[in-house]
Amino acid sequence: MKQNGDVRIGFYICHCGTNIAGVIDVDRVRDYAASLPGVAVARDYKYMCSDPGQDLLRQDIAEHGLNRIVVASCSPLLHEKTFRGAAEDGGLNPYFVQMVNIREHGSWVHEDGEYMTGKAMDMSRAAILRVQVHEALERKRVPINPAVLVVGGGIAGIHAALTMADAGKHVYLVEREATIGGHMAQFDKTFPTLDCAACILTPKMTAVKAHPNITLWTYSEIDKTEGFIGNYTVTVKRKPRYVREDLCVGCMECIEACVYKSAKIPDAFNMGLSKRKPVYIPFPQAVPPVPVLDPENCLHLKNGTCKDFCVEACGDRDAIDFTQEAEYIDIDVGTIVLATGFDTFDPARIPYYGYGKYPNVYTSLELERLVNASGPTGGDVRLPDGRIPERVAIVHCVGSRDEHYQRWCSRVCCMYSLKLAHLVKEKTGGEVYNFYIDMRAPGKSMEEFYNRVSTEGVHLVRGRVADIAPESLEPPSNGRIGRVVVQAEDTLIGRIRKIPVDMVILSVGMQPQEDAENIRRMFNISCSTGGFFLERHPKLAPVSTFTDGVFLAGTCQGPKDIPDTVAQAGAAASEALALIDRGYYELEPNTAYVLEEQCSGCKSCIQQCPYTAISFDAEKSKASINEALCKGCGTCVASCPSASIRQHLFEDEEIFREIHGLLAYA
């Protein structure tokens, strides 16, 4: 076995106050380690991670000529960096340090001190055997391209883009729809302050458009992503909108002139509650203020038979371009912020709520448009038959907290339901019934908002709605839309209640975007069980992903309200900025490497890599690992059938020595 010359190991066992020493006999472990071959110094100390603790390492390296360090203390996750750093300060290669986790794997999980002292000896012996064959490793650096890509132009993407652009970085903001603004642009008021969503959002939207550091591409999608932290190449597909952004001045005369005299196509922005023309702008404050031509309905694009009034109206500006085709643009960026947002739960999946069957059953997002002054009814809450409803039911938790649909709480529904209750009551003066399971009002000013709405005369019924059915089997003779009866068990009084109402609002929960899985694969990140993108650590790295340089903002990571979304977008932006301003990224050297001469080119490893770090070099007929992408997971090392892939810091000999040390009886 190779020993890398004369090995002189320093062994240090930490008391961690009484965390370790309260269970483990540290003196015995220290004396035992001192007796093992190769150990030149063995010490115990109250807190190894403290400055004096680290100084011990540095002094001993100098005085005793140590060339290997073993620290028996806590999890390497906490202090491996600390002790590697201390060894490096002392002039030693940091990878000559091995930690033994006798706290999380020891004193915290065992009560039997005698047993645990023995286990600590075994674990220490394993590390002492292992560290002898450690090799000096070097950290490599990759430069970070300062340009950033933000995917998604909702409030999260907008805020992240503005933050980074304000810091002087060039930001590419790519949005799938014809305008930025996302779901927030569809909302009327926002809870708990009841300020108007558009009033606070549109200034930020125009700021994006005007910002010299932001390249805004709406009506565009990500086609392909390649590369790794600091060096991504992303292909953006710019879908044809048939109106040239560089020439259009936003006069909207083409819309006026369109051969369609009246609007006939359901308007997606208004949830289909109003109609638009084939050439349209999603909403008046859209950014950019450039209309889009819908090729499925535009007569010119569909069958070339139009009189092209729009072209005439555009005149010298000449912005209408029927020949436009999808354009693919490659951009180089160093970091990526994903802010792809959410979708709402489709309540038609719950048949007994009657959505899509009864015309007076709405989703909450449809109501947002109905109560909005620029919405299809000019802000009046009206039924399809034109009446103002006298009695309205709001059903909470539709699709949420339900093991048949979505197990999670969508966090925002209780509060937006109260907001809608307030707005509906204000606008109709009718009776409003909110059916809730639990009223969840955490967060700043939320409980106060709940108290406020509950004193406004809204009826709060604690019970999950079991059924929504017509009041009468006969349709009303006067052409009106009949009432429906909402049935629920009021769990506070222990009675079934059946309440006839004119209108039902289903408070739908949040779910991942339909194509979240595509995005996930394209950026090589993971997702949680519900399909929302997975953060690196739920508490300590909430906006990072397992792919370095890719960050998460907003509801693509999980349901959240606007304040949390904006806070998270700011966090994602600052994580990206921190990387950019440092200018480089240091790669941990515990990566896998191919023994090129021995590799048989069998390709078994290529699809194993969860980080797409392995490619097949067709010229050499060998596997090739990109160090910058490799995370050192070891999957390829284990699966290489001829053992021609190895891994730094996890060489076979190191692992076998560790096992040998663990299993050898003292």
Added chain:
Amino acid sequence: MSEKPKIGMYWCASCGGCEESVVDLAEGILDVVAAVDIVFWPVAMDFKRADIEAMPDGSIAATFINGAVRTSEQLEMVRLLRQKSAAVIAYGSCAQMGGIPGLANQKDREDILRYVYEESPTVENAAQIRPQRTHGVNGATATLPSFHGNVRTLDQVIPVEYYLPGCPPTPRLLAAAVQALLEGALPAAGSVLAPDTALCEECPRRDSKPEELHIDQFHRPHAVHIDAERCLLAQGVVCMGPATRGGCEAVCVQGNMPCTGCFGPTSRVKDQGAKMLSSLAANSAGEEDAAITGVLESIPDPLGTLYRYGLPASMLHRSLSDTNRSKEQST
């Protein structure tokens, strides 16, 4: 004659194919015979054990031993040959890794004897007579070697300098080994005298292997029509090529049959079967455990496929037989 290096050949638990492979040298064997002095080769020439015992220690330049070690006679003979030889070459899969006879390590001694002498459908042995170690005949005592509990590889009983892999080794590798021996150009002791790269490197079908296999069902080779151009793994046939040392020039694959692993693993691998299983598991179709398990269950005879030649040399070494297992449980 005395200046020519002395060569020995011996067989243990083997089929005789390794002996045949020497004849596969064809006319090349004449050059070998001209260059060396064969002092021991029971299958072909009449030498006695006493002839070997009379030789000075280390006087045989190299002895090629094929077959695994299962009986006391084999053990005695290889120890004797070890003593008399400067170099011992484990010849063929059985000597190197246990080989096909090594699969007997799935059963223990009692199970084997009972089956062979009592339970096998072709045996009529109402008196349940078993071979005895000693038997008196006409006042003399006849003896039989004892039958060991385990099949062992040659290097599990004596130190071995070199290994010539294969079932049997190819004439080309044998010729190269003899050449190296005569020229004193053998590599460091402990080496396998074959390339240390997996078979895929020299496989004529390598380029047809896709990067993503997604095997959804494994087949026995005779149960499917095998495309003679495409990678066998891509056709759902377990080909041990990725986990097997090359050097055979892919003779089986060229005959449209999968590699069965007779050259053993590369020097870097501790357990050929485990490596191959790991690779197959990772290349099976299916995302969930249940789906992957379903695919893996279609591997025909997993132990016999993945450890066909190497059970005694593997980390498994043997499986606990029913008898042994019940003994373990009772203790």
